[in-house]
Each structure stands twice: as C-alpha cells, then as structure tokens.
Amino acid sequence: MSRAFYNLNSENRWVFIRTDSLAALFSASLGAYLVYSGSATASDTGFSLSMAVGFSSYILYAVRMFNEFEVSGNSLERIQQYMEIEQEEKPTENGVPPAYWPASGDLKVEKLSARYSSDGPRVLENVSFEVKSGERVGIVGRTGSGKSSLTLALLRCILTEGRVYYDGLPTDQINLDALRSSVTIIPQVPELLSGTLRQNLDPFGQYDDAVLNDALRSAGLFSLQNDSDESRITLDSQIASGGSNLSVGQRQILALARAILRQSKLLILDEATSAIDYATDAVIQASLRREMVRGVTVLTVAHRLQTVMDADKIMVLDAGRIVEFGKPTELLENKNGMLRALVEESGDKASLLAMAAGHGAQSSV
Numbered sequence: 001m002s003r004a005f006y007n008l009n010s011e012n013r014w015v016f017i018r019t020d021s022l023a024a025l026f027s028a029s030l031g032a033y034l035v036y037s038g039s040a041t042a043s044d045t046g047f048s049l050s051m052a053v054g055f056s057s058y059i060l061y062a063v064r065m066f067n068e069f070e071v072s073g074n075s076l077e078r079i080q081q082y083m084e085i086e087q088e089e090k091p092t093e094n095g096v097p098p099a100y101w102p103a104s105g106d107l108k109v110e111k112l113s114a115r116y117s118s119d120g121p122r123v124l125e126n127v128s129f130e131v132k133s134g135e136r137v138g139i140v141g142r143t144g145s146g147k148s149s150l151t152l153a154l155l156r157c158i159l160t161e162g163r164v165y166y167d168g169l170p171t172d173q174i175n176l177d178a179l180r181s182s183v184t185i186i187p188q189v190p191e192l193l194s195g196t197l198r199q200n201l202d203p204f205g206q207y208d209d210a211v212l213n214d215a216l217r218s219a220g221l222f223s224l225q226n227d228s229d230e231s232r233i234t235l236d237s238q239i240a241s242g243g244s245n246l247s248v249g250q251r252q253i254l255a256l257a258r259a260i261l262r263q264s265k266l267l268i269l270d271e272a273t274s275a276i277d278y279a280t281d282a283v284i285q286a287s288l289r290r291e292m293v294r295g296v297t298v299l300t301v302a303h304r305l306q307t308v309m310d311a312d313k314i315m316v317l318d319a320g321r322i323v324e325f326g327k328p329t330e331l332l333e334n335k336n337g338m339l340r341a342l343v344e345e346s347g348d349k350a351s352l353l354a355m356a357a358g359h360g361a362q363s364s365v
C-alpha cells in the first residue's frame with residue numbers, strides 16, 4: 001500500500017515538475033519576445049506576462065483534474081466489471097430433490113467436461129468414473145492436471161458438460177442450493193468466521209450442545225486435547241476472524257465436524273499443502289474412516305501420496321483426463337503406469353509401496 005502510494009506521489013511530482021518547467025519556459029519566452037521585439041508598451045507587456053503566469057497555473061490545474069478523473073474512472077470501470085459478472089442461475093422450486101435424497105454416497109460421472117469460461121479451454125475432458133457409497137478415492141496428478149477443477153465441476157461451480165449422478169439423481173436437474181448443501185467440501189485452508197466455535201459450527205442455531213459436542217468428538221477434536229489443558233477448545237472458545245488463532249489441522253478438524261453435522265453423504269477433502277503434524281493428520285484420517293463406515297463417500301485431492309496410498313481406489317489425472325483409476329495395488333503393478341512413476345519420483349517409494357500392499361492385504365481379507 002505504502003509502496004503503491006509512494007509511486008503515485010513520485011509520478012505526480014514528476015508531472016508537476018514538467019508542467020512547471022514548461023510554464024516557466026513559456027513565460028520566459030513570452031517575456032523575452034515582448035521585451036526584445038519592442039512592439040508592446042510597458043502596460044501591455046506587464047498585462048501579458050501576468051496573464052501568462054496565471055495561464056500556466058490553470059494548465060497545471062487542468063492536468064491535475066484530468067489525472068484525478070482518470071484515477072477515479074478506474075474505480076468506475078471496476079464497478080462496471082463487477083456488475084457484468086456472469087451470475088449463476090437462481091435456484092428454482094422445480095429442482096428440489098425428495099427429502100430422503102441423498103440416501104447414499106453413490107457417484108456416477110459420465111463424460112464430464114469442464115471449462116472456467118465459455119470461451120476458455122476445457123480443463124476436464126470426457127471424465128467418466130463411478131464410486132460406490134462409502135468408498136475412499138484418492139485423486140492424484142501433477143500440478144495443473146485438473147484435480148481441483150474436478151471437485152468444482154462436481155458442485156457445478158464451473159461450466160460443465162456431461163452428466164453427474166449423485167445417489168441416482170442427475171445433478172444438473174437439482175437446484176444448486178440443494179446440491180451444494182448435500183455435498184461438503186473441506187478446502188485446503190477452511191474458512192472460519194469470528195465468533196464462538198458454536199456459532200461457526202451451527203450459524204443458524206439448529207442443533208443443541210450435545211449434538212455439536214458429538215460432532216466435535218467424532219471429528220477427533222477431543223482426542224487431541226486433555227481436559228486439564230487450559231487452552232483446550234470448547235464450544236464457547238472465541239475464534240478469530242478467518243480462524244487465524246487455530247492451526248490448519250484444527251481448522252480442518254472443525255470443518256470435518258461441520259460435515260458430520262450436515263450428514264453429507266459425499267465429502268470432498270482438499271488436502272492441506274502446508275504440513276499438518278502427524279498426530280492431527282492421523283486423527284483426521286481416523287475420523288474419515290469412521291465416516292466411511294456410515295456410507296459416506298470420501299474423495300481426497302492429495303498433494304502427498306502418503307495420504308491416499310491406502311485408499312480404496314486412486315484416480316490419476318493428467319491434462320484433464322483420467323489416465324488411471326483403480327485399486328492402488330493393481331495400478332502399481334503396471335511398471336509403466338503414471339502412479340508408479342509418481343511413487344518412483346516421490347523419494348519415499350518403500351513406505352508408499354508398503355502402505356498400498358498393507359491396505360490391499362486388509363481389503364482382500
């Protein structure tokens with residue numbers, strides 16, 4: 001802010017120096033002409049010079065006004081840009097799903113393509129896959145491969161073509177409010193509002209404290225803190241704006257508690273890129289497993305392969321397409337496969353292979 005103001009001020013000074021110099025040059029030239037040409041009387045010369053000096057200051061004033069008008073014009077332009085932003089269609093009565101929906105976390109995606117703007121390139125290309133209720137799917141791929149875009153496309157936050165069926169209903173026929181309130185996304189850094197933890201979990205006051213505490217317990221918050229701990233978090237704890245007085249791991253646990261309260265059958269977790277300590281990560285993973293037992297489908301966008309190596313299935317994306325989708329052990333058998341290549345590059349190959357093998361053995365028991 002100060003740097004921008006410093007630049008603005010310096011440029012203003014530069015404009016003034018130039019207009020002042022021009023004005024001085026103009027007055028001096030006029031004075032020289034009037035004195036040396038000898039054609040003007042003393043009174044005319046005095047009058048012309050005083051007008052010339054005044055005229056210069058008017059020019060300076062005009063330049064300054066034009067300058068300020070241009071700067072204010074930028075703000076007007078910005079307001080106009082906001083007014084012209086394309087709006088999402090309004091939710092209609094027609095798209096309200098039946099009360100029992102969603103009863104399961106079944107997800108079927110058929111030829112889903114997506115783009116960020118109507119004239120932009122496709123960031124997802126004919127993506128098709130199926131996930132059964134209660135499965136945990138890891139989504140991996142190099143940066144820019146379309147992992148986050150896929151999660152946005154599932155919620156129709158960007159322009160999509162193709163079909164997504166969530167618990168048997170095509171999502172393009174469900175109104176956006178209903179769709180988005182039945183799917184929960186836990187972003188990399190969950191947003192929290194300033195207020196108590198209770199207000200953050202239940203902004204509309206729909207649940208009593210016992211239910212809220214149960215959700216916090218299921219999300220794993222209480223297993224991370226002792227009763228005797230003075231700084232332990234309770235429903236009455238004050239949360240600072242944006243949740244800045246909590247760690248990223250604690251914020252993800254609170255977001256998970258919100259998901260549990262909402263009883264969503266589809267949970268999308270965008271794994272935090274900043275490191276979460278091992279204990280918090282283990283608590284989040286354990287809570288997710290408990291949720292899956294209740295039939296909640298969990299899609300995890302993974303930035304570290306460790307988080308998803310024991311998933312039921314792994315989806316590997318590359319340039320907006322699914323290049324591999326299946327059980328980790330099966331994908332790893334393909335020596336030329338993309339998952340195998342990512343594991344080889346990771347520098348932690350042995351433990352990743354052991355994790356996948358361990359889970360493969362468990363699921364086949």
Ligand SMILES: Nc1ncnc2c1ncn2[C@@H]1O[C@H](COP(=O)(O)OP(=O)(O)OP(=O)(O)O)[C@@H](O)[C@H]1O
Nearest residue numbers: 116117120123141142143144145146147148149150
């Ligand atoms: N807001 C946006 N507007 C236009 N294009 C975007 C936008 N966000 C992402 N993209 C493009 O979409 C493509 C996929 O990006 P996306 O963020 O989904 O990848 P990603 O796999 O999640 O990457 P990362 O691991 O870095 O988060 C990229 O080519 C990217 O440039």
